[in-house]
Each structure stands twice: as structure tokens, then as C-alpha cells.
Amino acid sequence: MPENMLNAPIVVLVDRTPEGIPTAGALALVSVARALTSAEVVALAPGGLEPSASAVLAAAGAARVLVADLDGREAVAAVAADAVVAAVRSVRPAVALVGSDYRGKEIAGRAAVLLGSACASDVGDLEVVGSELRASKLVLSGTWSTTMTVSAQSDHTPVISVHPSAVEPASPAAGEAEIPVEPLDVPLSAEAAAVKVVSREVSDAAAGPDLAEAQRVVVMGRGTDGDLGLVHSLADPLDAAIGATRVACDEGWIERSAQVGQTGVSIAPSLYIGLGVSGAVHHTSGIQGAGTIVAVCDDSEAPIFEMADYGVVGDVAEVVPQLVEELARLRG
Amino acid sequence: MKIVVCIKHVPDVQSERRLEEGRLVRGEDDVLNELDENAVEAAVALVEELGGEVIALCMGPEDAEDGVRRALQMGADSGVVVSDDALVGADVPTTARTLAAAVSKIGGADSGPGDVDLVITGMASLDAMTSMLPGALAAALHVPALTLAGSLEVSADEATITRSTGTVREVLSAPLPALVSVTDQANEPRYPNFAAMRAARKKPVDVWDLGDLGLDAVAEAGIAVVDFTERPAREAGVIRTDAGEAGRELAAWLVENNLV
Numbered sequence: 001m002p003e004n005m006l007n008a009p010i011v012v013l014v015d016r017t018p019e020g021i022p023t024a025g026a027l028a029l030v031s032v033a034r035a036l037t038s039a040e041v042v043a044l045a046p047g048g049l050e051p052s053a054s055a056v057l058a059a060a061g062a063a064r065v066l067v068a069d070l071d072g073r074e075a076v077a078a079v080a081a082d083a084v085v086a087a088v089r090s091v092r093p094a095v096a097l098v099g100s101d102y103r104g105k106e107i108a109g110r111a112a113v114l115l116g117s118a119c120a121s122d123v124g125d126l127e128v129v130g131s132e133l134r135a136s137k138l139v140l141s142g143t144w145s146t147t148m149t150v151s152a153q154s155d156h157t158p159v160i161s162v163h164p165s166a167v168e169p170a171s172p173a174a175g176e177a178e179i180p181v182e183p184l185d186v187p188l189s190a191e192a193a194a195v196k197v198v199s200r201e202v203s204d205a206a207a208g209p210d211l212a213e214a215q216r217v218v219v220m221g222r223g224t225d226g227d228l229g230l231v232h233s234l235a236d237p238l239d240a241a242i243g244a245t246r247v248a249c250d251e252g253w254i255e256r257s258a259q260v261g262q263t264g265v266s267i268a269p270s271l272y273i274g275l276g277v278s279g280a281v282h283h284t285s286g287i288q289g290a291g292t293i294v295a296v297c298d299d300s301e302a303p304i305f306e307m308a309d310y311g312v313v314g315d316v317a318e319v320v321p322q323l324v325e326e327l328a329r330l331r332g
Numbered sequence: 333m334k335i336v337v338c339i340k341h342v343p344d345v346q347s348e349r350r351l352e353e354g355r356l357v358r359g360e361d362d363v364l365n366e367l368d369e370n371a372v373e374a375a376v377a378l379v380e381e382l383g384g385e386v387i388a389l390c391m392g393p394e395d396a397e398d399g400v401r402r403a404l405q406m407g408a409d410s411g412v413v414v415s416d417d418a419l420v421g422a423d424v425p426t427t428a429r430t431l432a433a434a435v436s437k438i439g440g441a442d443s444g445p446g447d448v449d450l451v452i453t454g455m456a457s458l459d460a461m462t463s464m465l466p467g468a469l470a471a472a473l474h475v476p477a478l479t480l481a482g483s484l485e486v487s488a489d490e491a492t493i494t495r496s497t498g499t500v501r502e503v504l505s506a507p508l509p510a511l512v513s514v515t516d517q518a519n520e521p522r523y524p525n526f527a528a529m530r531a532a533r534k535k536p537v538d539v540w541d542l543g544d545l546g547l548d549a550v551a552e553a554g555i556a557v558v559d560f561t562e563r564p565a566r567e568a569g570v571i572r573t574d575a576g577e578a579g580r581e582l583a584a585w586l587v588e589n590n591l592v
């Protein structure tokens with residue numbers, strides 16, 4: 001057995017795009033699992049996938065795919081969690097991995113209670129030491145980091161939510177291009193079945209780079225006074241995702257999904273640029289993972305300047321157009 | 333309508349939070365978890381509309397009673413603190429099972445919600461920030477979970493929420509009894525006035541231990557913290573006050589540092 005690997009299977013919950021293909025995050029999660037075990041990585045796709053998807057999952061390192069017919073209801077977290085429970089009971093893996101968005105975390109918590117096992121959330125790094133799994137994560141708004149040991153035992157399979165953005169995708173395994181796709185029988189619990197989806201819309205705000213995974217993020221704060229044009233003039237040439245403070249979302253200037261911070265998205269870009277952002281702790285707790293922080297704000301006392309690598313005390317309406325023009329010139 | 337609102341008493345996010353022996357240091361500057369104020373507000377507003385009672389439920393050290401008192405000031409009718417040395421450092425599933433047992437006792441049942449119609453929680457607690465507890469608690473109670481509600485409507489036999497998570501906006505409903513977690517968008521928590529603070533002092537608070545809930549010692553979690561370190565705080569860097577050239581200077585700095 002190779003060193004620093006488990007020798008029991010791992011189940012990975014595969015989220016999919018509206019087109020039915022695995023998300024980039026889901027593929028990264030399969031790669032994470034591939035690097036942790038010498039045994040099978042089993043992809044679980046509640047609700048099924050496009051036929052072409054099994055080859056993509058195989059390339060990422062999955063040995064087989066389990067699909068469950070859930071009558072189109074897999075968007076309900078409890079329904080997906082019931083599928084995780086069924087997959088764990090059938091495969092008896094060392095550990096089950098899910099993505100670390102709000103839905104993934106809800107699935108992990110529910111599945112762990114139903115399995116009588118443990119769960120962990122927001123894990124950034126996983127490795128095998130001896131026969132143990134070690135999970136690391138940031139806590140207390142990113143001010144501390146912790147490492148925990150997780151006893152990976154198939155009689156009490158832990159369910160862990162992992163931030164795939166924190167992981168280098170492994171190079172595709174030279175495995176089978178075609179892997180088996182097998183049906184999984186999922187006994188739905190009454191309480192999962194009782195949740196009714198009255199309506200569901202996916203907004204197309206998803207265009208442009210994904211906030212959680214973007215390498216550059218420009219954040220719209222109250223000081224932009226709702227001028228989206230100004231924000232785009234900087235974000236677009238930098239290929240940056242646009243984020244926002246809660247105030248900008250509350251004002252209706254931008255979709256709620258753009259909110260960065262404690263009750264929004266946590267981001268870890270290499271470059272963060274805050275425009276008219278004061279830097280309240282509720283916001284900055286979500287940007288601790290940023291490589292470089294730049295802020296333009298007219299209040300020299302704003303707390304964002306205590307953590308900015310480069311701060312400009314000035315009016316965004318004057319600084320940003322000049323910045324954009326000069327960047328265009330310097331970058332040719 | 334009988335509503336249990338689950339709350340947590342946590343270190344203030346504005347304070348110097350730290351770990352010792354792998355555990356969060358509590359009891360220095362603790363407050364009612366800010367995100368649970370929305371849960372209390374939702375519960376109190378529903379009972380004002382539909383009639384009934386609100387019971388504030390908290391698991392934690394005994395001084396967590398302060399968090400319950402805050403909920404009573406905001407309009408909850410009575411409180412329960414579940415406190416037991418065996419629960420120190422409890423993980424999410426253990427917390428969920430313990431709170432579920434407390435809800436059952438409040439509802440007059442051995443398991444399940446009994447005559448409790450609705451359990452309301454905040455979207456996350458600001459200490460661990462997992463947001464896993466609501467779903468886990470619903471699982472332990474075997475009731476449907478409607479999580480991350482941006483708005484909430486409740487009738488005699490059904491709860492309906494709207495929520496937006498990522499790029500999805502949805503309306504979900506479930507028959508009562510059910511569990512709902514609310515976001516900080518759901519309402520504007522009220523600020524108790526003097527009369528409300530005084531009235532809260534007379535409201536009953538029970539303190540229960542694991543024995544009162546008929547629970548044995550807590551099972552091994554299977555997860556143990558083995559290492560914890562404070563990360564160096566971010567330091568302030570260059571600050572320029574704009575005198576007409578700051579945009580150009582920033583552009584040069586970004587290019588020099590290979591950031592764009």
C-alpha cells in the first residue's frame with residue numbers, strides 16, 4: 001500500500017451545473033479524494049448527470065459513479081443528504097466529502113446525524129498521516145488555523161465539507177475513460193420528502209468569474225454610491241469578479257450573491273480591491289484569505305486601512321478612472 | 333403556536349477571540365450570537381401575529397443564561413439552558429442530539445417535537461460559523477428543515493420561506509412541525525426598552541443537565557483538534573492620500589508587484 005494513503009473507498013458528492021455536468025468544484029473534490037486513497041473514489045451524483053460526465057469524472061480519478069433518481073428533488077439539501085447516507089451505507093467508505101458551500105454544509109451535518117458519525121466543515125486541507133486523516137481549517141474569521149484528526153472508519157463514516165478552491169487539482173489519472181454508472185436506491189425520509197419546492201430560479205448573475213474561486217475581486221462598497229459602471233470599468237479589464245458589501249446589496253445595487261463577508265461569500269483571491277469600503281469586521285472576516293488587499297476610501301480612519309497592503313485615501317470617482325486609464329496604458 | 337428558538341451565547345466578534353488547548357476561550361466578552369437575534373425576532377413576531385408562546389433554548393456553560401435573558405428581553409416568554417460538563421467542546425451532531433432532546437422535553441414527548449410547532453434558529457453561530465446545526469437538529473428531530481430563510485411566513489399548519497443562496501432564488505414550504513433557520517435579511521431585530529428589560533427579569537428560566545434529558549454521556553466525536561495556531565495579523569502597508577496622482581501611482585504599484 002502506498003504511504004500516506006487510506007486503503008478504503010471515499011465517496012464524493014458531485015454537484016452539477018444547470019447543464020448537468022460536474023462543477024469545477026466537484027471535479028476538484030474528486031481529485032482531492034484521489035490523492036487520499038489507494039482504493040476506489042466513488043462519485044455520487046444525486047439526480048444523475050449528462051452521459052458525457054462519467055468520462056470527465058473518470059479523468060479526475062473516480063472509479064465509478066452512483067446515480068439516484070430523486071424525482072428532480074435533489075436540490076433540497078435533506079434529499080441530497082439522504083442520498084449521501086444511502087451511498088455511505090452501500091459503499092462503506094472511510095470518509096464522505098462534500099463541497100463547502102451552505103448547501104454542502106447542511107448536507108454534511110444532516111448526514112452525520114443520520115449516520116451517527118462526525119462532521120467537519122470548511123476544511124481547506126486534507127492529508128493522510130499514518131492511518132489517520134488530518135483536516136486543517138481557518139477559524140475565528142481567519143485569525144487562527146487548526147488541524148484536527150478525523151478517525152476515518154467505515155463503521156462511522158465522517159462527512160467532511162471541503163473548500164475545493166483551496167486544493168490544487170491533481171493531474172488527470174490515466175485510468176479508464178469509461179467507468180460504470182450504477183443506480184443507487186435512496187430511501188427518502190419523510191421529513192426530506194415533506195419539503196416542497198414551490199419555485200426555483202437560477203439567476204444569470206453567474207456570468208463572469210465565480211466570486212469564491214476568482215483570482216481577482218473588485219468590491220463595491222457604499223462609497224461607490226451604486227455606480228456599477230465605475231466598478232465594471234476596473235473589474236472587466238482585470239478579469240476580476242465583482243463582490244459587494246452588505247450595504248451595496250441592501251441598497252439593491254447588486255445581487256445578494258455578490259455579498260462578501262460573514263453572512264456572504266468568503267473569498268481568497270490573489271488581489272482584492274475595495275472601492276468605498278470601510279472594512280467592518282463583518283466584511284473583512286470574509287477576505288482574510290486574500291493575497292494582497294488594496295483599498296480606495298475617502299475616510300482615512302476607515303478600519304480597512306489597518307489591513308490594506310496599499311491604501312488610497314481619496315474619492316473613488318476620481319481615483320478609479322485615473323487608475324483604469326493608467327493601467328490600460330501600462331499594460332499596453 | 334409553540335415556538336422554540338435556539339440561541340447561542342458566543343464571544344463577541346469585535347473582541348480578541350482566541351483558542352486555548354484547542355478550544356475557544358469563552359466567558360470573557362460573550363454576547364447573544366448576533367445572528368440569533370434574527371431568530372428571536374422572527375419567533376416573537378410570529379407569536380404576536382398568531383398567538384402562542386416562545387421558549388428560548390440555549391446549550392452552553394451556565395453563564396449562557398445571559399444570552400437567554402437577552403432573548404427574554406426581546407420578547408421570548410421563558411427560557412431553558414442545557415448545561416453539563418460533559419458537553420464542553422461538543423461537536424455539531426452531539427449538540428443537535430442534545431438540543432433535540434430538549435425540544436422533545438419542552439414538547440412533552442420522548443422523542444420528536446411533541447407539541448412544539450416550530451423550531452427557529454439563526455443561520456450560523458459566529459464562533460464556529462459552521463451553519464451545520466440547523467440541518468443537523470432537524471435530522472435529530474425528524475422534522476423538515478427550511479434553512480437560510482430571507483423571509484418567512486407561517487400559517488396554522490405550514491411554513492413557507494423565500495431564500496437566495498448563491499445564484500439560486502427559491503420558495504420552499506413544509507408542513508408543521510418544522511425547523512426554520514433565518515438569515516440576517518429576515519427582519520430587523522427589536523431593541524428592548526426599559527419595560528421589556530424589567531419584565532424579562534420575572535420570566536422563568538430552567539437549567540437542565542444531560543440527566544434531565546435522559547441522555548447518557550456524550551459519545552466520542554471521532555474528531556480531535558491536534559494543532560492550533562494564531563495567524564499573524566495582517567499589517568498595514570502603504571497609505572497614500574490622493575493629491576491628484578493616486579490613481580496613477582496605484583496603477584504603477586499594481587504593475588510593479590505583478591498583481592495585474
Ligand SMILES: Cc1cc2nc3c(=O)[nH]c(=O)nc-3n(C[C@H](O)[C@H](O)[C@H](O)COP(=O)(O)OP(=O)(O)OC[C@H]3O[C@@H](n4cnc5c(N)ncnc54)[C@H](O)[C@@H]3O)c2cc1C
Nearest residue numbers: 221222223245246261262263264276278282283298315316
Ligand atoms: C450580523 C451581521 C452580519 C453582517 N454581514 C456582513 C457581510 O457578510 N458582509 C458585509 O459587507 N457586511 C456585513 N454586515 C454589515 C457590516 O457591519 C457593515 O455595515 C458593512 O460591511 C459596511 O459596508 P460598506 O463598507 O460598503 O459601507 P460603510 O461602512 O458605510 O463604508 C463606506 C465607506 O465609503 C466611504 N466613501 C463614501 N463615499 C466615498 C467616495 N466617493 N469615495 C471613496 N470613499 C467613499 C465612506 O467614508 C466609508 O468609509 C453585517 C452586519 C451584521 C450586523
